[in-house]
Amino acid sequence: MKTRAAVLRDMGKDWEITELDLDPPKAGEVLVRFVAAGLCHSDDHLRTGDIPVRYPIVGGHEGAGIVEETGTGVSRLKPGDHVVCSFLPVCGHCRFCARGMTNLCDLGALFVDNCLPDGTFRFHADGEDFGQMCLLGTFSQRSVVSEHSCVKIDDDLPLETVALVGCGVPTGWGTAVNAGGVRPGDTTVVYGIGGVGINAVQGAAFAGARNVIAVDQLANKAEAAARLGATHTAADADTAQEIVTEVTRGVGADQALITVGVVTEEVIAAAFAAIRKRGTVVITGLAGPGKKSIQLPSFELTLFEKRIQGALFGGGNPFDEIPRLLELYRSGRLKLDELVTIRYQLEDVNQGYRDMLDGRNVRGLLIHAH
Numbered sequence: 487m488k489t490r491a492a493v494l495r496d497m498g499k500d501w502e503i504t505e506l507d508l509d510p511p512k513a514g515e516v517l518v519r520f521v522a523a524g525l526c527h528s529d530d531h532l533r534t535g536d537i538p539v540r541y542p543i544v545g546g547h548e549g550a551g552i553v554e555e556t557g558t559g560v561s562r563l564k565p566g567d568h569v570v571c572s573f574l575p576v577c578g579h580c581r582f583c584a585r586g587m588t589n590l591c592d593l594g595a596l597f598v599d600n601c602l603p604d605g606t607f608r609f610h611a612d613g614e615d616f617g618q619m620c621l622l623g624t625f626s627q628r629s630v631v632s633e634h635s636c637v638k639i640d641d642d643l644p645l646e647t648v649a650l651v652g653c654g655v656p657t658g659w660g661t662a663v664n665a666g667g668v669r670p671g672d673t674t675v676v677y678g679i680g681g682v683g684i685n686a687v688q689g690a691a692f693a694g695a696r697n698v699i700a701v702d703q704l705a706n707k708a709e710a711a712a713r714l715g716a717t718h719t720a721a722d723a724d725t726a727q728e729i730v731t732e733v734t735r736g737v738g739a740d741q742a743l744i745t746v747g748v749v750t751e752e753v754i755a756a757a758f759a760a761i762r763k764r765g766t767v768v769i770t771g772l773a774g775p776g777k778k779s780i781q782l783p784s785f786e787l788t789l790f791e792k793r794i795q796g797a798l799f800g801g802g803n804p805f806d807e808i809p810r811l812l813e814l815y816r817s818g819r820l821k822l823d824e825l826v827t828i829r830y831q832l833e834d835v836n837q838g839y840r841d842m843l844d845g846r847n848v849r850g851l852l853i854h855a856h
């Protein structure tokens with residue numbers, strides 16, 4: 487089968503739209519026709535090298551679509567099923583899955599080669615194998631993915647919108663609710679209001695934070711945050727610190743959540759300074775693996791028992807979190823339609839990422855033509 491896809495051929499190169507050969511699904515795999523794919527910052531990290539991977543690779547790890555064919559042994563899915571793809575596959579049996587930490591499933595080890603769990607590739611062109619971002623490749627019209635990556639959803643949910651629940655929504659939400667442990671009455675600071683951070687704002691507000699302080703230098707981000715639950719906005723970390731000091735009477739924030747596009751030493755230092763005794767800094771945004779982005783006084787960490795927590799998928803379990811967030815959306819309490827700023831065709835993926843880097847989008851969305 488042929489499919490059109492946005493691929494990266496090397497670090498630093500732009501996205502290229504090309505036609506690829508796609509193999510049929512093998513055992514435990516399904517063929518998915520993607521309807522929509524979110525433009526998450528993590529795919530741009532593939533381009534810059536902040537996430538090191540094998541090239542060439544089909545981009546996209548946030549998406550939803552319809553199952554068209556199943557391989558042998560697939561029992562949970564059938565043709566016609568609607569699915570949201572989790573950017574983390576969940577095998578259910580490795581020791582981390584067995585302990586209920588399915589976001590840390592050992593299948594994550596495949597995220598360098600981005601082949602499927604059996605070690606082989608489904609996308610090819612001119613004798614070359616193409617990986618698929620997070621074992622998905624949602625920037626392709628069609629892809630073959632592991633059933634471990636697919637969460638079946640109700641047919642009446644809008645696939646265009648719920649595509650965002652594959653990454654940005656649960657990641658941001660869980661950064662506040664799971665990893666940050668926001669409780670009623672808390673004061674929570676969120677640094678960076680993109681597709682992830684806006685959902686940290688929603689999560690913190692939903693969990694009952696009294697103050698949700700959204701920090702972003704861009705006015706459109708502050709406006710979006712204010713619409714979706716922020717009580718205060720700040721253009722920079724110093725202003726945020728002043729607000730924290732005032733609203734907590736000098737005690738400090740309960741959580742400082744870092745969801746900026748590229749994490750820096752400065753933003754981590756600001757977040758660390760903003761939290762109270764035994765407060766928590768959650769680092770969800772990424773920086774390249776070679777960067778020593780944490781430089782902090784351990785004196786303060788020890789004596790104030792400050793905590794620093796990394797978070798993958800917001801520290802939640804994809805097969806639990808995705809359906810629960812969709813039920814909240816259905817009941818009108820989680821906003822998803824409001825998150826999409828601009829819709830793009832596959833051909834415009836480079837423009838979509840330029841817009842993301844220029845700060846125009848809360849979230850950009852690719853809509854596939856079929």
Ligand SMILES: NC(=O)c1ccc[n+]([C@@H]2O[C@H](COP(=O)([O-])OP(=O)(O)OC[C@H]3O[C@@H](n4cnc5c(N)ncnc54)[C@H](O)[C@@H]3O)[C@@H](O)[C@H]2O)c1
Pocket residue numbers: 525526527528529531653654657677678679680681682683701702703704707745746747748749753769770771772773797798799800842843845847848
């Ligand atoms: N840990 C995970 O599971 C996980 C999952 C998805 C994405 N991510 C990462 O989360 C990060 C955010 O992704 P996104 O798609 O929301 O990105 P985005 O580009 O849409 O948004 C980032 C926002 O951060 C703002 N920003 C940049 N520097 C800032 C600073 N110093 N202070 C305040 N705001 C600042 C930008 O203006 C922008 O609005 C990326 O690094 C991405 O790779 C992590």
Ligand SMILES: [Zn+2]
Pocket residue numbers: 526527528547548573653654
């Ligand atoms: Zn993502």
Ligand SMILES: [Zn+2]
Pocket residue numbers: 576577578579580581582583584588590591592593
């Ligand atoms: Zn596992």
